[in-house]
């Protein structure tokens with residue numbers, strides 16, 4: 001299972017309807033957090049997101065994206081957490097997050113490791129079996145000051161196993177089927193060897209979920225989101241404020257849709273919307289759908305399942 005839950009979808013400041021940026025992603029029971037705007041811990045409680053997480057990914061250090069880490073770390077400390085926490089962010093992470101987590105606490109009672117990441121970096125297995133079936137790719141975004149986005153890319157899956165073909169080849173049901181499924185050849189009692197080829201189809205791609213954070217539409221996002229199952233792109237403004245989007249390093253809904261189209265993504269979700277769209281962001285959806293049909297706009301508490309394409 002892979003799903004995302006939007007915890008905050010408002011740009012720059014919270015509104016009555018929307019909190020500032022944060023999104024949780026749950027994959028096979030593991031929870032990751034992307035951004036942690038002010039008030040994120042309460043949004044996690046409200047929308048049933050586990051506090052048993054060990055990694056938070058930050059795209060940049062504008063206040064609406066990270067202030068919530070101060071309170072979250074404090075609460076985790078009060079809960080007598082012992083497990084280490086890892087925070088990822090672009091250059092400046094050590095200084096900004098380092099200061100943030102020390103605010104208002106004498107000592108964080110668990111280890112907090114802060115890792116600075118760069119565009120092009122791939123965050124692999126974090127040890128202890130975590131992330132053994134996917135990687136996090138870091139890509140550059142255009143929001144000034146070395147901002148980054150993150151792409152969760154699952155490893156390829158084995159091909160589809162065809163039980164009828166296995167039977168036809170004379171392989172009895174049981175542990176030999178398991179071997180074939182893994183792509184191994186099996187020896188039969190009559191001395192024959194049967195290879196997986198023809199019984200197991202070609203390898204199938206894993207899922208790709210891309211989270212841009214704040215950015216202008218840019219080629220790096222198009223590259224990172226090639227064939228994405230889910231692209232979560234910021235859409236702070238509508239068409240009538242496209243100049244403002246350019247000046248402030250943000251995207252319009254239409255621009256986000258153009259990125260999704262160029263990347264041949266399967267699905268686009270807009271987030272980080274300006275306060276003027278707080279109650280209804282239908283205008284943004286309409287502008288984006290003219291370009292890219294499979295568009296929705298996030299709202300706080302919205303959860304999306306990401307199925308396999310095949």
Ligand SMILES: [Zn+2]
Nearest residue numbers: 012062064214
């Ligand atoms: Zn922002």
Ligand SMILES: [Zn+2]
Nearest residue numbers: 060062143214
């Ligand atoms: Zn920003």
